[in-house]
Amino acid sequence: MVRIGNGGERFEGIREIAVLRGGGLGDLMFAMPAIEALAAAYPEARLTLLGTPAAATLLQGRTDAVHAFEELPVAPGVRDSGEGAPDLDEFSARLHGRFDLAVQLHGGGRNSNPFLLRLGARHTVGTATEDAEVLERWVRYVYYQHEVLRGLEVVGLAGADPVTLDPRVAVTDEERAAVRSRLGVTRNLVAMHPGATDPRRRWSPEHFAAVALARIEAGDDVVLVGDDSDRPAASAIVAAVGPAGAARLHDLVGTLPLGELPAVLGAADVMVGDDSGPRHIALAVGARTVGVFWFGNVINAGPLDRGRHRVLMSFVTRCPVCGVDVTQVGWTAERCEHDPSYVDEVTPDRVLAEVEDLLHTR
Structure with a gap:
């Protein structure tokens, strides 16, 4: 038995489990080892993920661990917005008493624990900050902890031992081959996601373009992925590559359906990205990755192995604009209004060296 933290005994008579995990795609990936x-631990139970529609779109048919999905209502600290989202009271009333075990993998519990308790589950486990209502079994939420290990520590309270430390999202060999055929890949395929939700975690488009140009000149294909928010960065990369490399640069930003993203990332020989959802999905589908991280985020979100995944870190400790300490993070930390990149001190040549080494040692 390997368990993160002190853990607890398994509960008896568990037939229905709810797991609360909203947020972005990266947040979902961090929760997958805990869900598995x-x-x-409860092979006879049906597991329902309480999440966003994106979770259902991404995971449908790609995991055996989740059996059903329920879209979260808009609720403070749980889901900020969502067109067509269910009503909070209707959601709680409809699901009240359905679950034997409800698991909170959504933040520190100030908002998510009361939300979870409205479901009336027989047993509850999760985290709690100093000001949060506690669940039946709980562990203190401390910001600096790897999110995968945090989730595994929580489910350990319910007697669930880890089966993997990496998220797993299934992609078939047929899907990979179809993507490479559709793009006309004859050598290596390098995927790139030039974005992140937090602007401070974004590597500049100029740096991504330098890597793309170098790989195209080496005979590789490059595919850009992302949503509409990544359009400015993608357009800058396309412009920098120019007509000479256009045939080998495939811009899918804003056009690739989310359900097809795992297959595209799974087809890549290497994926280059910021600390963002697509990079975490790339890890989950088995792609090799080179990630550009602010060093503080490596603690919470960095990949665990270095045979398949490389991490390049910036060591910015103060806002480049106003000088505020940026190592103090979480809900109580001072947050200035500035959004400069914290990671642009990582140079393209360092990323290229890691890409080349991963291609050489695969």
Whole structure:
């Protein structure tokens, strides 16, 4: 038995499990090892993920650990917005008493614990900050902890042991081959996601373009992925590559359906990205990755191995504009209004060296 933290005994008579995990795609990936641990510990139970529609779109048919999905209502600290989202009171009333075990993998619990308790589950486990209502079994939420390990520590309270430390999202060999055929890849395929939700985690488009140009000149194909928010960065990369490399640069930003993103990332020989959802999905589908991280985020979100995944870190400790300490993070930290990149001190040649080494040692 390997368990993160002190853990607890398994609960008896568990037939229905709810897991609360909203947020972005990266947040969902961090929760997957905990979800797989629950599925293994309670093989007779049906596991329902309480999440966003994106979670259902991404995971449908790509995991055996989640059996059903429920879209979260808009609720403070749980889901900020969502067109067509269910009503909070209707959601709570409809699901009240359905679950034997409800698991909170959504932040520190100030908002998510009361939300979870409205479901009336027989047993509850999760995290709690100093000002949060506690659940039946709980562990203190401390910001600096790897999110995968945090989730595994939580489900360990319910007697669930880890089965993997990496998220797993299934992509078939046929899907990979179809993507490479559709793009006309004859050598290597390098995927790139030039974005992140937090502007401070974004590597500049000029740096991404330098890597793309170098790989295209080496005979590789490059595919850009992302949503509409990544359009400015993608357009800058396309412009920098220019007509000479256009045939080998495939811009799918804003046009690739989310359900097809795992297959595209799974087809890549290497994925280059910021600390963002697509990079975490790339890891989950088995792609090799080179990530550009602010060093503080490596603690919470960095990949665990270095045979397949490389991490290049910036060591910015103060805002480049106003000088405020940026190592103090979380809900109580001072947040200035500035959004400069914290990671642009990482140079393209360092990223290229890691890409080349991963291609050489695969």
